[in-house]
Amino acid sequence: MKKRHITVLLLLYFFLSSFFGWAQSALYLDESQPVEVRVKDALSRMTIEEKVALCHAQSKFSSKGVPRLGIPDVWSSDGSHGVSDEKLWDEWNSAQWTNDSCTAFPALTCLAATFNPKIARLYGTSIGEEARYRNKTMLLGPGVNIYRTPLNGRNFEYMGEDPFLASRMVVPYVQGVQSNGVAACVKHFALNNQEIARGEINVNVSDRALHEIYLPAFKAAVQEGNVWSIMGAYNKIWGLHCCHNDILLNQILKNDWKFDGVVVSDWGGVHNTDEAVNGGLDIEMGTYTNGLTTQGHFPFSSYYLADPFLKGIKSGRYEMSKLDDKAGRILRMIFRTTMGANRPYGRFVSPEHSDAARKTAQEGIVLLKNEKQFLPIPEGRYKKIAVIGENAVKSLIVGGGSTSLKAAYEISPLQGLKNKYGESNILYSMGYASGRPLYGAEEPSRLNLDSLQNAAIETARQADIVLFVGGLNKNYFQDCESGDRRSLSLPFGQDKLIEEIQKVNHNVAVVLLSGNAVLMPWLNKTKAVVQGWYLGSEAGNALADIISGEANPSGKLPISFPRKLEDAGAHAFDQLCYPGDGNNVYYKEDILVGYRWYDTKKIPVLFPFGYGLSYTTFQYGKPAVSSKTITAADSLEVTVSIKNTGKVAGKEVVQLYVSDETSSLPRPVKELKGFEKISLEPGEEKTVRFTLTKEDLSYYDDIKKEWIAEPGKFKIMIGASASDIRGTVDFNLK
Incomplete structure (x- = not known):
């Protein structure tokens, strides 16, 4: 009897020793390790089948983790303005839960209208807390597509017509969401500016308009906000769908901007396995739907990045490095979110x-x-x-x-x-x-x-x-x-x-x-x-x-x-x-969007853009610059005093526009390059300061494929709206 007990204890000892030894060596489980170390370790332990399973949906709003290794599934939720209710496994219909009623936040046009990045941070943090409480990995928002036409059905989801405003508002939103260990998913990348024929329309736009108008907010979200995921758009550009577009996703997003997160398709936005594998997509969602309704049941194993991808890897059609890159990006997002260190608990409808x-x-x-x-x-x-x-x-x-x-x-x-x-x-x-x-x-x-x-x-x-x-x-x-x-x-x-x-x-x-x-x-x-x-x-x-x-x-x-x-x-x-001919649409207004x-x-x-009245009045002083002549390596400080001349406290948005008066390429009359929202008591006066850099003075040269800050004369315009300029000051760029 004693020998049997000793044998059992010895077996238990060796089992536990083996288990804890394995656990200790499992670096992907160690939250104190750098994320890249965890990603590399997890990839080394996974089978090809497990890696492929990461890359496509397993339900309407989730994709697989790696159950064998304790890596959780990825759960996403609709909602730039609130966390959507739970849906049925493979339906758009509500699952009729009783504990998923969220706080509804104002639509993003309203958030943009605040012209207040601090409010954007509060908004992002609050909605991120709700998503975290619901244990979401990824919140499908915010949207930053530019307001090109007032007929676009989704304009209310976006942040207006100006790329600078959208850029300054999206960064704190993203940072607020992700402070809760939830990935923001900026959408729809890119040029989703109409709903008519959105799944087929090929957008013909100049490189200059693309880089100056339609990409800056996405770029800011990536390079300043460090966003962890981006959603592709339904439409095409350069004849290829945006959800698997090599130039857009690989060359611009992942190479030029150094995006290290996940590209997820819009629901039903994937059309081809070769393009999905090679075109920069990481997670395929909602295939065989039109984005809103289910068009027949279709097994998840038949998705373009499911069995066809697995078969292609095993046959040598696709490089293993393509799979490892996709799986690594997905793991990186998981380790930043649901398996992240010190992830808060969130709160809901507080x-x-x-x-x-x-x-x-x-x-x-x-x-x-x-x-x-x-x-x-x-x-x-x-x-x-x-x-x-x-x-x-x-x-x-x-x-x-x-x-x-x-x-x-x-x-x-x-x-x-x-x-x-x-x-x-x-x-x-x-x-x-x-x-x-x-x-x-x-x-x-x-x-x-x-x-x-x-x-x-x-x-x-x-x-x-x-x-x-x-x-x-x-x-x-x-x-x-x-x-x-x-x-x-x-x-x-x-x-x-x-x-x-x-x-x-x-x-x-x-x-x-x-x-x-x-x-x-x-x-x-x-x-x-x-x-x-x-x-x-x-x-x-x-x-x-x-x-x-x-x-x-x-x-x-x-x-x-x-x-x-x-x-x-x-x-x-x-x-x-x-709206185009159903196949193509041509952005003939080019860079001249909105104001x-x-x-x-x-x-x-x-x-006009930037317009809004108050119950009080504001007096603008004369703007001044730190220097009348600068070089491209310098920054320029602009100051202007604002006084509340009314009888009640109020907030004013002071707007700075730049006009390039000697450009060799056509430029708009002016472009927003700074804004500041200040609060003033009756009679109170404050000085507002702006700093301009080379980037604020540059245009995109689509022949040279680079940003150019051209020497010459510039004008600073300080205004209460695009049409209400209260003061100007000139300077020269050497």
Whole structure:
């Protein structure tokens, strides 16, 4: 009996010794080891089959880890604006969990409108905490595609028309998300600027426009934000799909920019095994779907980077180094996230996240018009306030495609106004009705639209003041993935309704909730206009804060509002410029996107880029430069004083534009190269400082394939918007 016990103990000793010896030698498990050491060690232990399994989906939103080695699966979640609810294993439908209702943050157009990188960091940190709490490896956002046309259905997901603004806002967002051990996934790389024919359209764009307009925000996310993953786009460039495009992914992203993270396909964006293997893709997701719906069941083993890839490796068709590079990148992301050292626990739907959502909304709301200080409306000023419009009660956190959220709560504009002014002081009438969204279409409303309009007009007649809450609504062909808008006008008869209301009540303020510019034929007769974007869970509270004056509006437009659609650069040519012929689209406006186009072509706009009013006023001093002559090796300091000359505290966004007056190549009249948001008490004055470098003065020469800072005369323009320049100063570059 004793000998048996001794034998058992000896076996146990040798087993444990062997186990702990193995564990000790398993460097990939040791969080104290450098990530590259862990990656190399893990790769040495994996079979070919295990490496290939990393490279393709195993469910709608996950790909495999290495269970044998204790390496976890990769779990991703939709949502630049919140963490999406859990989905069924291989369906887009909700899994109907009861514990996955998130905080809805404002859409990224609103975040861009804050012109505040500190808010971007708060936003990224907050949404990263929610993703971490849900144990996500990768958050599929933010989006930084440039606002080329006001018809693009996904513009509300992006950060406006200016590459400098998008670059400065995406970096802190990425850093905030990744501080929680969750990989941000910047999308859609690149040139996903329309939804029409998005899966097939080949974008024809100059190298100069590509590098100056459409790539800078991605480059900043990689080189400054150190983003851990990037999502490819559906469209083509140079005749190749972006999700496996050698020039875009290998040469530019991985070689030139030194990106060491993971390239993941957009769902259904992969089309060919050879190109997927050799074209720079690392993880293939959603194949045999159109990005939103399942087109028949298709085994994951049949994905282009699944069995066909494995067969090609074993036959010698594909180099083993291609597989090791992909697997290594995926492991690197896993070791930075779910197997990272000191990964925090996150938190979910917390009071702090509600505060972050509300602050973002407050700072992003833009006051476009305020005749004779019509706003703010202090409590008690009016006995009867009419709130009219479907958007005052319609949920605007659902719809829109992949950004649709299952939120823990949503304060509607109507509820927020009732909370602020008292329920008895608010009269509500719907006024208009949108239809029920169907995939790729919209079923017209069954409500009687004439009756709705008549009731709204009567409600307006009885009120002291009217707050019309309208705009777009994330239905198909409004602001929604998979379909562009069909018109720049407000839908559902809103323009006519506003004009009829103005006939019976002259005290009308219009609140627009949208992610795109709209026409305003009723503008001259409207006392105030507020651009509210899609504001998330705290929408009603934030709007009520601004309207009541509890918060002073400080948002600035990240997009230009044209007077008519044909004024926009993408619409100034022919159908080949937008939306293309189904096969090709040609960016004929080239580098002149947004305000660059309107300024250079001297086309007046309804509201310019960078524009936004306040309840106070600001006085700009004369700008000064540290030197009148610099070399390319120098930096230039620009200073300007700003004073609050009003009676209330406020925030102003001081904008710096650069004009190259002696360039040998055509350049825009001016380009944004600096902005600073400052807070000032009444009577307070501050000095704002900007630093310009060679990069801020350069253009991309697509003949030489390099950035050029050309000697000559430059002008610094300090403004409150692209069209409101308060001071200029010249300098020379030697």
